[in-house]
Amino acid sequence: MKIEHLRKPEDKGLFISLEGMDGAGKTTQMLQLKRHLEGQGLTVCMTREPGGTPISEKIRDLILSPEYGEMHPWTEALLYAAARAQHMAEVIAPALERDEVVLCDRFVDSSVAYQGAGRNLGMDEVYRINQRAIQYRLPDLTFWFDLTPEESFRRKSGRDPEDRLEQQDTTFYETIYQTYRQLAVDNPNRYVVVDARKTIPWIQKLLRCETDKRIHQLTHLHENPLNHPSNKQEEE
Numbered sequence: 001m002k003i004e005h006l007r008k009p010e011d012k013g014l015f016i017s018l019e020g021m022d023g024a025g026k027t028t029q030m031l032q033l034k035r036h037l038e039g040q041g042l043t044v045c046m047t048r049e050p051g052g053t054p055i056s057e058k059i060r061d062l063i064l065s066p067e068y069g070e071m072h073p074w075t076e077a078l079l080y081a082a083a084r085a086q087h088m089a090e091v092i093a094p095a096l097e098r099d100e101v102v103l104c105d106r107f108v109d110s111s112v113a114y115q116g117a118g119r120n121l122g123m124d125e126v127y128r129i130n131q132r133a134i135q136y137r138l139p140d141l142t143f144w145f146d147l148t149p150e151e152s153f154r155r156k157s158g159r160d161p162e163d164r165l166e167q168q169d170t171t172f173y174e175t176i177y178q179t180y181r182q183l184a185v186d187n188p189n190r191y192v193v194v195d196a197r198k199t200i201p202w203i204q205k206l207l208r209c210e211t212d213k214r215i216h217q218l219t220h221l222h223e224n225p226l227n228h229p230s231n232k233q234e235e236e
């Protein structure tokens with residue numbers, strides 16, 4: 001499924017999301033990438049989904065609580081979208097407009113993979129209900145941490161008791177894994193596949209290299225307004 005986009009003219013910053021199974025090392029990598037970017041004088045907005053605002057964190061507690069095993073899949077999908085709408089309006093969009101780098105742990109691809117494919121609601125349908133919530137924005141760059149469900153479970157054993165979503169069967173996670181693989185193939189301009197079995201420094205080097213490349217392209221766009229896609233369209 002193709003989920004690529006054009007940047008919004010008012011967005012000056014860079015929007016990066018990180019996707020992948022639990023235990024893939026996203027948090028460690030995000031923190032290191034944040035330090036690297038701040039070292040270049042950039043302002044970084046590090047956030048996560050579901051969550052990132054007081055309202056969205058409340059919704060997160062509701063969705064992930066093991067108490068609500070009876071939650072209907074569409075209730076779940078709409079709650080993720082609701083949390084995301086608030087997150088976009090309150091945190092992500094303002095940060096992008098202020099020229100910051102947004103590092104977001106999970107974004108709409110999680111809903112497409114988990115609710116659309118995993119819960120069988122349909123990837124297109126789930127993406128559609130999210131479009132307004134994300135204000136038609138998508139990340140400029142998505143790092144997908146490629147880690148098989150077996151490896152993820154192995155790494156997690158010995159961690160905290162499972163939340164409601166982690167109590168699913170392995171077919172659910174296998175479907176999600178294959179969906180991300182396909183999203184990476186279908187969206188090569190946005191997706192960078194990260195082999196999560198590599199060492200922490202190796203992965204960090206890849207993340208920095210890809211991010212710096214995008215920042216360089218953006219600076220070029222800012223410095224040469226005529227290169228901006230919206231202006232180019234007018235010229236043609």
Ligand code: TYD
Pocket residue numbers: 020021022023049050080105106107108109110111112114115165166
């Ligand atoms: P979290 O503990 O943050 O997991 P992780 O460390 O794997 O990111 O819990 C988030 C869970 O919510 C995770 O299992 C994925 C799921 N999720 C969805 O199903 N749909 C979504 O849109 C999002 C953002 C997360």
